[in-house]
Amino acid sequence: MAYDLYYWPMIPGRGEYPRLVLEAAEAPYRDVARLPESDGGGMAAMTAFLEGERGALIPFAPPFLVDDDIVIVQAAEISAYVGERHGLAPLTEPERHFARSIALTTADLVAETHDVHHPLGAGLYYEDQKPEAKRRAEGFRNERMPKFLGWYEQLLERNPECDAYLVGDGLSHADLGLFQTVEGLTYAFPKRMQTLMTDYPKVAALRDRVADHPPVAAYLKSERRMAFNEDGIFRHYPELDAA
């Protein structure tokens, strides 16, 4: 049976993390909220779950994945679940666990990236918190971005199996999560990323390696791949960027 992935239909956001794993795994899935209502899709299908009309396992928020009677919530958890079932996770137990730890840390980075343009909370528009966003962006660009990127670079340098992947000797959901995050940061902070990425050659090489992975390459060229936009997590506001 195909997986059912649920996420907001108009933004890549956090939904893109599990979507990328499903695509890289060539796993059968329905992107439910992006399907027509006549096919049982659309926002109505997603809302039904969130309002408890589809059972007692009620997600707090999308993304969530439904696999028969299993409901998995949270981008990193879905990515690990799919990755572990489809050869996109390391095989040894310590590495398998560590891939999960990396994916969850990436989820923290994604949340911090969101907070840059919404430091006072998601309940206010960006336009109502621009000065605060500028202040938060400074620390994010100068301290947090190098701290996270430096950590990924170190994991690649230190991976005893091979420096081509974050953990283990093959592509995993953790690598796919880093790819999407580098793409998002490059969209949101192009000046800063241009300066920074020269310090992280292995992260840059991993980004290219993921983009060239045949199922990912085919997906990125397809209509299923959504462009980043200013309703999502990674937003390009030039006033928040600097080299």
Added chain:
Amino acid sequence: MAYDLYYWPMIPGRGEYPRLVLEAAEAPYRDVARLPESDGGGMAAMTAFLEGERGALIPFAPPFLVDDDIVIVQAAEISAYVGERHGLAPLTEPERHFARSIALTTADLVAETHDVHHPLGAGLYYEDQKPEAKRRAEGFRNERMPKFLGWYEQLLERNPECDAYLVGDGLSHADLGLFQTVEGLTYAFPKRMQTLMTDYPKVAALRDRVADHPPVAAYLKSERRMAFNEDGIFRHYPELDAA
């Protein structure tokens, strides 16, 4: 072999989530950074891991748990790992996964609670972002707190096994995480919680049920249980609270 838990020694913070699961499970563990350096503990032992001196599985940040050659990072992931090994997780696969999803959602709430007093980022002192914290606190108290607490209440109401636990028919790491979060929110926002909690009787009852669980009750009375304080995640700043 005993588990080794690593977390900042002076605050309950995110470390308290896995610590509580270890205590509730009566699992043998060392709280490494709180041990004397002469016993191989202290901050030096934690820093060695974070700086990559203890192997290639390098955590981005505490808390992390070391179990022989396994390194698990992130509070919710450690809690699930320990819970699943020690009878503090549901037995069916859908419920087991859902307990993880709940724990990760609780971790999001914890991160949001932290951001209330640090909306412009963790790199600045609270004193340098007080007006912004006040603005963020308003949305947190009025929108986010009821949204999260209402969701937990709904899970308890809808649990087909029994309304005493969030998922399944027994105490799980997800319940322990909610307990700690209710304790933290009550410490940080006593006025708001006094008003709010009358709407969530099942959450309140679960909080009491966890506190009365014998190993938890013994732990809460012990010196191992740290008090909340204004260096941690849950901070009581009266100016951020309101009924």
